[in-house]
Amino acid sequence: xxxxxxxxxxxxxxxxxxxxxxxxxxxxxxxxxxxxxxxxxxxxxxxxxxxxxxxxxxxxxxxxxxxxxxxxxxxxxxxxxxxxxxxxxxxxxxxxxxxxxxxxxxxxxxxxxxxxx
Amino acid sequence: xxxxxxxxxxxxxxxxxxxxxxxxxxxxxxxxxxxxxxxxxxxxxxxxxxxxxxxxxxxxxxxxxxxxxxxxxxxxxxxxxxxxxxxxxxxxxxxxxxxxxxxxxxxxxxxxx
Numbered sequence: 001x002x003x004x005x006x007x008x009x010x011x012x013x014x015x016x017x018x019x020x021x022x023x024x025x026x027x028x029x030x031x032x033x034x035x036x037x038x039x040x041x042x043x044x045x046x047x048x049x050x051x052x053x054x055x056x057x058x059x060x061x062x063x064x065x066x067x068x069x070x071x072x073x074x075x076x077x078x079x080x081x082x083x084x085x086x087x088x089x090x091x092x093x094x095x096x097x098x099x100x101x102x103x104x105x106x107x108x109x110x111x112x113x114x115x116x117x
Numbered sequence: 118x119x120x121x122x123x124x125x126x127x128x129x130x131x132x133x134x135x136x137x138x139x140x141x142x143x144x145x146x147x148x149x150x151x152x153x154x155x156x157x158x159x160x161x162x163x164x165x166x167x168x169x170x171x172x173x174x175x176x177x178x179x180x181x182x183x184x185x186x187x188x189x190x191x192x193x194x195x196x197x198x199x200x201x202x203x204x205x206x207x208x209x210x211x212x213x214x215x216x217x218x219x220x221x222x223x224x225x226x227x228x229x230x
Contacts, residue, residue: 042205042220103216110159
């Protein structure tokens with residue numbers, strides 16, 4: 001059984017650029033969530049994808065967007081990067097049984113450390 | 118925004134001592150979970166307690182939940198140097214949000230030899 005893997009582990013971008021972060025879900029999981037963790041803070045929910053559609057979104061602007069693919073892997077895209085976007089980005093996958101809304105096996109990846117200069 | 122606060126923000130103890138961390142939250146919940154994070158890396162799920170439960174144990178971990186006070190505590194008994202990490206509580210609300218986790222601000226635990 002594989003865990004959740006994220007790539008890259010570290011990334012440095014310039015203000016105004018665009019970035020794509022990637023996440024491979026744990027085998028058997030069908031839901032992926034993304035979180036942003038600023039230094040010294042708890043993670044904050046960005047959005048969640050289920051069956052390739054956004055299924056819940058936190059208080060983040062539209063320049064944060066995502067995709068979930070048929071193999072349940074996912075991407076987080078951030079456009080027009082700002083200095084405050086510097087953070088650890090965490091991906092988490094889980095299994096939601098149809099019709100229940102209950103998540104099983106919430107598993108986090110090791111994160112991507114994004115630095116915007 | 119964060120769901121609530123964790124107390125203390127930092128805790129330093131000797132190996133073998135017990136460590137207690139508290140978490141307060143603001144809204145009604147379906148369940149509350151505790152996570153551990155080493156050196157700003159990924160989060161490791163420790164334990165989940167449902168809103169109709171009051172206490173739960175897992176190995177050296179004991180979690181309590183008081184929904185009337187909207188608070189929870191995590192007790193780590195007989196701490197080890199390897200327990201040094203940041204600990205976060207996270208809640209899942211009753212409705213909507215796609216079962217998102219709302220995290221607290223975390224407690225940094227340092228266990229010294």
